[in-house]
Amino acid sequence: VLPQAVAFATIAGLPPEYGLYAAMVPAIIAALFGSSWHLVSGPTTAISIVVFASVSPYAEPGTPQYIGMVLTLTFLTGLFQLIMGLAKMGALINFISHTVVIGFTAGAAILIAASQIKNFFGLPIPRGTPFYEVIHQLLLQFLQSNPYVTAVGVITLLSGLLAKRYLPKLPYMIVAMIVGSVAAFILNTLLGGEAATGIKTVGALPSGLPPLSVPDFSVDAIRQTAIPALVITLLALTEAVSISRAIATRSEQRIDGNQEFVGQGLSNLFGSFFSAYASSGSFNRSGVNYEAGARTPLASVIASVALVIILLMVAPLAAYLPTAAMAGILFLVAWGLIDFHHIKSIWQTSKPETVILWVTLIGTLINLEEGIFAGVLLSLIMYLYRSSRPEISPVVPAEEEGAYHFVYAKGKPECPQVRFMRIHGSIYFGAVDHIQRALQQVDEDNPQQKTVVIAASAINFVDVAGAEMLAQEARRRRRLGGGLYFYRLSESVQRFLGQGEYRHDIGEGAFFPAQSNVAGAVYWTLDPDVCRTCKTRIFKECKGDRLPDGHRRLRLMFATDGSIYSLGPQKLSLALAHNLDVTLDVMTMVTPEHEAEGEERINAVKQACDEGGSHCYPVIRQGTDPVKAVVEAAQAADTKLLIIGRRPPHGLTDRMLGVHAAKIITETPCHVLVVPESGRLWQNRILVAFDATPASVAAVEIATTLAKNTGVPVTVLTVAKEGKPNVPILQEALDDIVKSMSLEDIVVEGRLVYGPTAATLMAQAHELGADLIVVGIRHGGLNQALPSRVVDPIIAQSEWPVLIAKAAKVAKVSESAW
Structure with missing residues (x-):
């Protein structure tokens, strides 16, 4: 001293x-x-x-x-x-x-x-x-x-x-x-x-x-x-x-x-x-x-x-x-x-x-007081820069039963309609641009994600500029058909938003406290058409029976009579339901005096379904007309794909297809998959018949969905008559179809061949090793009195499943059951 x-x-x-x-x-x-x-x-x-x-x-x-x-x-x-x-x-x-x-x-x-x-x-x-x-x-x-x-x-x-x-x-x-x-x-x-x-x-x-x-x-x-x-x-x-x-x-x-x-x-x-x-x-x-x-x-x-x-x-x-x-x-x-x-x-x-x-x-060595101020000023600049760019992390709801928190989304499936994100920092005037760009980037990454849920526990402060941005973003997302929601936003921030009417602009129902099921609430605001085709299903509600619009979730339906001819269709139905992650409706008809038999059939299928890790829903109808029972059950369930077996014909008066199968194909409004006794789920190739008609377009759409879900390559086949003036038109339409399916990441090829339709189609199926054939018919176009020159022979002669696509009432693949 x-x-x-x-x-x-x-x-x-x-x-x-x-x-x-x-x-x-x-x-x-x-x-x-x-x-x-x-x-x-x-x-x-x-x-x-x-x-x-x-x-x-x-x-x-x-x-x-x-x-x-x-x-x-x-x-x-x-x-x-x-x-x-x-x-x-x-x-x-x-x-x-x-x-x-x-x-x-x-x-x-x-x-x-x-x-x-x-x-x-x-x-x-x-x-x-x-x-x-x-x-x-x-x-x-x-x-x-x-x-x-x-x-x-x-x-x-x-x-x-x-x-x-x-x-x-x-x-x-x-x-x-x-x-x-x-x-x-x-x-x-x-x-x-x-x-x-x-x-x-x-x-x-x-x-x-x-x-x-x-x-x-x-x-x-x-x-x-x-x-x-x-x-x-x-x-x-x-x-x-x-x-x-x-x-x-x-x-x-x-x-x-x-x-x-x-x-x-x-x-x-x-x-x-x-x-x-x-x-x-x-x-x-x-x-x-x-x-x-x-x-x-x-x-x-x-x-x-x-x-x-x-x-x-x-x-x-x-x-x-x-x-x-x-x-x-x-x-x-x-x-x-x-x-x-x-x-x-x-x-x-x-x-x-x-x-x-x-x-x-170094500043201190040059000038003591200025060195301190330089360090403080630079640290404040660094702090402001970091705070103006808060970390924004994609998250998803935790999978544990009864959990309400979110985990990082890296490596985990995300909802195609909802983006969950966590913001680590305050939303003030300096951070508004960064956060707004991140919210708008969601639209560019996935236009279907019109709804954003913000895990907001780390947001300590929101100023007027931040509140204006949040209100504007909420209004924008509502115009898109979605919304902006907050989970665990602090009470002080909510009070601030309420004082300036920003809470009203964002939406009174957009704020969820801790341990509330925000994912479950948001589910009911989603687009049901997207939910129908979604395979992610990360919400508990996604696995329920109802779509966001309240309608029953569409499923596959398998109609069985308990005979040996139902064994092949049963195996295929279970495999397809498991592959598509959808619930399988199992339908059977019984007469009043044989009700116990119907329960036995259903229980046998249910047991096989449980062993395979799938879900099934029993549908038992009483009556004496199997066709009527199947058609009514499919209509009641709003089925989009009905799976049935077929019996071989019993004489010249019987159709090659079988009377019951023909009537079911005719009268049901949905697509019908006809499976032979030895049928199994396709693994090699899907063959689609295409002639540029609405029915064939429906066939292509169904084949596209099945190929995307099963990873099986597709061949689109056009059978024409040589010398006809419509051949160039058919070729152009075929090329467009192949190009469109390629954009869906499907391995696809197109073929235009000449010859009789049914025979050529069957020959190509054998040559390609196709184990699923998809053909289209106009709804109600299969005459019950006369056999179809194309469909009947294909179904009767094919050793593999044949899917009959309907052009009427099933216009878009987005309305399908998966």
């Missing part, structure tokens, strides 16, 4: 004892009323420089007028600091990041060491020389270093390091100071004194208590010092809080910024009446205080009282303390202030934080 106080007072243009006075009363008051356990207040280099620069234009340094204005400057500084503390502006310290503190600490430590180079090596470097010039002068004058002064500094430095390592119970700095003083005394004694060795000491100090003083409260003095006082206020608070936080990171103490402001303000207010000039937290004295093992602010009070006692009783002994020894001690302090561990951690963890650290450190 002694040499530094004298040096700082000299820098400030004041008599040397004023530096000691600034280290007494202000240190006690700041320790009693501040929040830091280890912060020691007193004169500092930066404030001393600002004091001199602010007052010297108005008065001669060292004169009573000059001293009076400095005391006025100190009083106003304390007053401003106290007002800021009482106004609860201590939150300003939250904008001084940990990285800035570490960089500032390291830079200040280097400055402390640089300021002692002249004393350590005995070089004539002027006081106040910038850091870079000190290094330059050291390199130029190194060979002219005083060996005796350097020896004292080295002995002090080494003794401090050895004492710290091997004598941990002793205060190593005091040990080093004593050893250095003894070494200097021996050298001076042996070599002829200070004149011969050049080993300077602190020198005798004036003893006595700080005299009472009165600042200059004249209007001119206040006017001339008000603005500089504001500058020193900000600088002093920044230094004090930065030092407090720097040491608090090592002592694991929480700093109360408001209380620290109050403590610093009172210390300068009281100090101005006890001959002290503006003070703040001191890096080296606070570092020494912490390293010496201080645990409470009482250590600073005791140190200040000890300083008074030293001045009263043993001030002359300071004449034996060499400045080189003090330089060695301050080298140790400076080394201890550099947090190498956290610097390495920041370097490895974050490049932006590394830039902030080095900007602060």
Whole structure:
């Protein structure tokens, strides 16, 4: 404290004892009323420089007028600091990041060491020389270093390091100071004194208590010092809080910024009446205080009282303390202030934080106060940039039973109509553009995702610009046919949205509290046509019986009579239902007296369905007309694909197809899949008959859906009569169909061949190895009295399933059952 106080007072243009006075009363008051356990207040280099620069234009340094204005400057500084503390502006310290503190600490430590180079090596470097010039002068004058002064500094430095390592119970700095003083005394004694060795000491100090003083409260003095006082206020608070936080990171103490402001303000207010000039937290004295093992602010009070006692009783002994020894001690302090561990951690963890650290450190070396402000400004810019681009993560509802939270969507299926996303950050004017672009990007990625659900638990704040954007986005999505919903949005944000009518614009029903089934609620707003074809089904409601419009979810229907001719259709039905992930309606007809037989049939199929991991729904109808029963059941269930078996014909009067099968194909409005006894699910190729009629277009649409779900390649076959004028038209239509199916990622080929339709179709099926044939007929076009020249022979002769597609009432593939 002694040499530094004298040096700082000299820098400030004041008599040397004023530096000691600034280290007494202000240190006690700041320790009693501040929040830091280890912060020691007193004169500092930066404030001393600002004091001199602010007052010297108005008065001669060292004169009573000059001293009076400095005391006025100190009083106003304390007053401003106290007002800021009482106004609860201590939150300003939250904008001084940990990285800035570490960089500032390291830079200040280097400055402390640089300021002692002249004393350590005995070089004539002027006081106040910038850091870079000190290094330059050291390199130029190194060979002219005083060996005796350097020896004292080295002995002090080494003794401090050895004492710290091997004598941990002793205060190593005091040990080093004593050893250095003894070494200097021996050298001076042996070599002829200070004149011969050049080993300077602190020198005798004036003893006595700080005299009472009165600042200059004249209007001119206040006017001339008000603005500089504001500058020193900000600088002093920044230094004090930065030092407090720097040491608090090592002592694991929480700093109360408001209380620290109050403590610093009172210390300068009281100090101005006890001959002290503006003070703040001191890096080296606070570092020494912490390293010496201080645990409470009482250590600073005791140190200040000890300083008074030293001045009263043993001030002359300071004449034996060499400045080189003090330089060695301050080298140790400076080394201890550099947090190498956290610097390495920041370097490895974050490049932006590394830039902030080095900007602060280098800025501090160039200009102490500007270095702090540069670091704080850059960290705020980085923070604003990060906060303006909050992380937006796609999520999906958790799959666990009874869970209401969301998990990251990576690698998991997403709903084709709803995008779930989590926003990590506040929605304010700086982040509006980023969030709005992310919401609009959903439309570009998948135009069907017209609804967005935001997991909003991490949204702490929404300002007017953010609320306007959310309301606009909600209106836009409603126009698209969707909506914007929020899950776990905080009550405070909801109240804000309600105050400005933004909640009404977004929708009163758009907000869901914690542990509410937002996915289940949103499900009923979705497009049922998309849900019919969806295979994702990530919601519990997707696996239910109802579509979002309330209608029964469309399914496959398998009609069985329990005969051996139903075994092939049964296996195919179960495999297809499992492959398409749809529920299978199992229908049978019984006469009133044989009701138990119907239940046995259904139970047999249900058991096989359960074993295969599929779902089935029993449909038992009583009657005597199987055709009527099947047709009515299919109509009631709104079936889109009916699967039936076929019996072989029993005579010339019977149709090749079979009477019952023919009537079912004729009378049901849905597509019918006719499966022979040995039929199985297709695996090789789907053959589709196409002649550009609406019925054949329906056949292509069904084949497209089946191919997409089963991954089986498709051949679109057009059978024409050679020499007919419509052949070019058929070829062009065939090419268009093939191109369209290719866009659906289906492996497809087109063929145009000549010959009789049924025979050619069957020949091509055998040649290609097709195990599903799809042909189209106009609804009601299969005459019940006369056999169809195309469909009947194909069904009767094919050993594979034949799908009869209906053109009427089944116009779009999106209306199909899967």
